[in-house]
Amino acid sequence: MRRLEARSLSVDLAARRALDRIDLSPAPGRLTVIVGPNGAGKTTLLRALAGLTGPAEGDVVLDGVSLRRMHASDRARAIAYLPQGGFVAWPLPVAGVVALGRLPHGEKPDRLSPAGREAVASALRAVGLQGFADRPATALSGGERARALLARALATQAPVLLVDEPIAALDPRHQLVVLEILKAHARAGATVVAIMHDLTLAARFADDILLLHQGKTEAFGPPGAVLTGERLAAVFSVRAQVLAQAGGLLVVAESPLPDT
Numbered sequence: 001m002r003r004l005e006a007r008s009l010s011v012d013l014a015a016r017r018a019l020d021r022i023d024l025s026p027a028p029g030r031l032t033v034i035v036g037p038n039g040a041g042k043t044t045l046l047r048a049l050a051g052l053t054g055p056a057e058g059d060v061v062l063d064g065v066s067l068r069r070m071h072a073s074d075r076a077r078a079i080a081y082l083p084q085g086g087f088v089a090w091p092l093p094v095a096g097v098v099a100l101g102r103l104p105h106g107e108k109p110d111r112l113s114p115a116g117r118e119a120v121a122s123a124l125r126a127v128g129l130q131g132f133a134d135r136p137a138t139a140l141s142g143g144e145r146a147r148a149l150l151a152r153a154l155a156t157q158a159p160v161l162l163v164d165e166p167i168a169a170l171d172p173r174h175q176l177v178v179l180e181i182l183k184a185h186a187r188a189g190a191t192v193v194a195i196m197h198d199l200t201l202a203a204r205f206a207d208d209i210l211l212l213h214q215g216k217t218e219a220f221g222p223p224g225a226v227l228t229g230e231r232l233a234a235v236f237s238v239r240a241q242v243l244a245q246a247g248g249l250l251v252v253a254e255s256p257l258p259d260t
Ligand SMILES: Nc1ncnc2c1ncn2[C@@H]1O[C@H](COP(=O)(O)OP(=O)(O)OP(=O)(O)O)[C@@H](O)[C@H]1O
Pocket: 013, 014, 018, 036, 037, 038, 039, 040, 041, 042, 043, 044, 045
């Protein structure tokens, strides 16, 4: 198990502070979900946790070592990152796209080791795309492509998995399938951090929720402690009902409040 930690992390984008002194230590074995309004800094935080955006102040460390001091290939083996709204430019077969997840292990997609081949096959099975292995990735629907790109991240078999809006393009069944994959991956010992906008699904699947607002931590903890009607009003500017149900909370945004 690897311990990823943001320590008083601040990030500047175009000379503007996008993240302000974030402390976050997503626990291995648990699914941590980041929520917050558009522009709150969620993607910026995930990119910083992946070592793709450097801190202005503070740091991101893996097992106590700054990501800035790690070799890029060590970092890529340790941390798999799935960007938002993934895009595939070349008509590579789906299995070839997923095999790109083995590059950090020094494996060429067309010459995988037996372990690499098994990792690719198992990732394709996990996302339900085993029948699509030979299809050009440019000939997939948006949701199929999103699942193929998640499979690429899974094929890395990294102990840390960071995924930016992994269910945004998915139908209800595949949303549940992907969230179950993420949860199972966490339960198997990985550190899994996902950005989501669906607060009901976040409440149902997350072990911990980080609520970001204007680059700062508004709240962190179990869903029931973080997602309160009062907080949703203050952060999202919506009147919302948070209803306790068997299986989790149901969050219903009822009406927009005047923007503050
Ligand atoms: N490359 C960039 N240069 C300058 N500012 C940026 C850049 N990328 C993002 N920003 C700004 O930084 C802030 C945080 O952006 P970020 O993408 O992290 O938000 P987010 O919470 O992921 O939003 P969303 O829910 O819309 O995806 C926003 O105000 C955004 O306009």
